[in-house]
Amino acid sequence: MTGLLSPNSNLSHGAKRMFVVLLVLGFGLRMSYGVLRYRSTLNRSGNAFINLWDHDPLYHVLIAKALLSGKGYVVDDFPASAGKQLRYVGQEALFKAPMYEFFLAGVFLISGFSFKLFFPLQALLGGLAAAFTGLISLNVFHRQRAAWFAGLATAAQPILVNAAPQPYNEDLFFLLFVVSIWAFLVWLQTDRVKYAVLCATMIGLCMLTRETGSLLLAAMGVVVLAASPMNLHKWTRYCWIATLTIAVVAPWTLRNYVRFAAFVPVASIVGVDFTEGNNQCVASESIFVPYWAEGPCPSVDEERRVQMQTRTFDARVPACVRLDLASRQVALQFVKNYPLSYAKLTLRRFWTSLLPYNPRGNQHRTERIVLLLYWLAVFPAGVAGLILGKKFREPGRMLLALVIALNLLSIAAVLYWSDLRFLVGVYLLLACFAGWTYDELILWRERQTRPLA
Secondary structure, rough: OOOOOOOOOOHHHHHHHHHHHHHHHHHHHHHHHHHOOOOOOOOOOHHHHHHHHHHHHHHHHHHHHHOOOOOOOOOOOOOOOOOOOOOOOOOOOOOOOOHHHHHHHHHHHHOEEEEHHHHHHHHHHHHHHHHHHHHHHHHHHHHHHHHHHHHHHHHHOHHHHHHOOOOOOOOHHHHHHHHHHHHHHHHHHOHHEEEEEEEEHHHHHHHOOHHHHHHHHHHHHHHHHHHHHHHHHHHHHHHHHHHHHHHHHHHHHHHHHHHHHOOOOOOOOOHHHHHHHHHHHHHHOOOOOOOOOOOOOOHHHHHHHHHHOOOOOOOOOOOHHHHHHHHHHHHHHHHHHHHHHHHHHHHHHHHHHOOOOOOOOOOOHHHHHHHHHHHHHHHHHHHHHHHHOOOOHHHHHHHHHHHHHHHHHHHHHHOOOOHHHHHHHHHHHHHHHHHHHHHHHHHHHHHHHHHOO
């Protein structure tokens, strides 16, 4: 890792030690939590393991099962436990981005449907995410204490720790997320092609795991424009990154178009999310009420039903894509007819996303205490570092700030979930700024207590 962290080469040994410690700590926290939470079910395998899950985890597992069974990218028709309502059983699963499903299929191919491999592997991914976040902070701020804080904050991030023992894609997505940022920063410093290739590949895989990975590419383009507006060489290399990213995603996009005559770059879900987040049901509440859009809305269901009946679709278009296209039309019509209501919803989503947790969410008391403590440690200091930090136009700080801003804007524009999963990337990068703030306070304290010569 010499040469990728800082111009000061004497940091390399400490950086390697930090990387290893953070990896082990992140892995250990996830394994310890998972063992405690699932201690009575860790020995489940096969159908008993599959029946353990519900909602998104069950979809992920069933799509992976269909892939392993040779049925294709569909929701497997496995007889789910009583009370578990599944949509699109036996149908194409384009409402889910494919990377995590293929990841799970590979894991279950080796270990069978069980905790044996998938849980330790996801815990390892979380540990690696913590280690690379530490490297990002060290690269940007060149301070060991700041890097340690950023890495520890990622290792202990409650949403990621909770997701590791379950079939959620968070630990995989955020590893790809932070490695993309780290590789881009190293490429800016070294101009080495291998880091540009690594950056593009990670962004492509990140997008194939969750579409919001595209925000990384946008933020990086702005940084190149601001940092090297007249540097043709840098712009050429950035175009390589963008082109290679598209090349990573393109096979999946082409597969969808050829098979279904529908342009689905990664997944067909934005329209559904946009409609769930923007409708008269949630708009009827005051701007001072925390945003919550996870309940039913009969008027939206009726409008979607009408859209589905009146629109003409190609017979090859999967049901989930049809629903998404109809939902998108309903949402756009709402925004057109009620622009002030949409503006109010945007503001509600934004200020609600700044809270430690949504008071209307379904977290238990202990979970809320943990989320509050984490927020107190990261958010105020992170915002202070973001606003007060020197050298704001320095490319590294600019990139972190832009990614934070774009993630918050995407939440404000489309949808906020009370489980906070869309905010994890914001917290990871705020932790980098928070580490700098705490280091500044320590340095200031040391200056105050230093005896006069």
